[in-house]
Amino acid sequence: GENVEQHPSTLSVQEGDSAVIKCTYSDSASNYFPWYKQELGKRPQLIIDIRSNVGEKKDQRIAVTLNKTAKHFSLHITETQPEDSAVYFCAASNPQGGSEKLVFGKGTKLTVNP
């Protein structure tokens, strides 16, 4: 089955710097890759996703890149702000049947220092 590795497990940056979180996946059939942000005590919230027919996607300060050949994808946050502090999870999906089965990475705790 699918296996998702996420690095680093913790990341500390200064406000205004960029942050990059990387994930690798094992199943070449996976074709959907969402990223979730989970603030302390809150639910995971989808922040951006990418499908395997696209190499890069941007949404304001957030971007995701996908390298299908190397089977890795990355989250890039530019001009970080203290409110970006949270745990970020990547996930990969190899659709089975009619539903979406997501396999998650272990998460990256991002701290943005003012």
Place this chain on the structure above:
Amino acid sequence: ETGVTQTPRHLVMGMTNKKSLKCEQHLGHNAMYWYKQSAKKPLELMFVYNFKEQTENNSVPSRFSPECPNSSHLFLHLHTLQPEDSALYLCASSQGGRGHAQYFGPGTRLTVT
């Protein structure tokens, strides 16, 4: 924030109790999911329902019993749990099919004493 709701938000139960967790989605989705989130572990998929049919049981012990009476409601019935079952239980929903985002509820923080 109110698209997927879960009750109760917190639950403390003894190992001999029986309780149920409830999830409701107001997004018109067709697929619903139960996840377990423990400290220092990735989110673990437990069950998947697609159009009310269970399509995934991720080797979950029988002390967890899901129920999906319709596409908007999902339950997780709990009985004779163990302390290691203490965790945050998250419900999610999606449009179903392939390549659709999942949206999570706020979770139920379960403590088994």
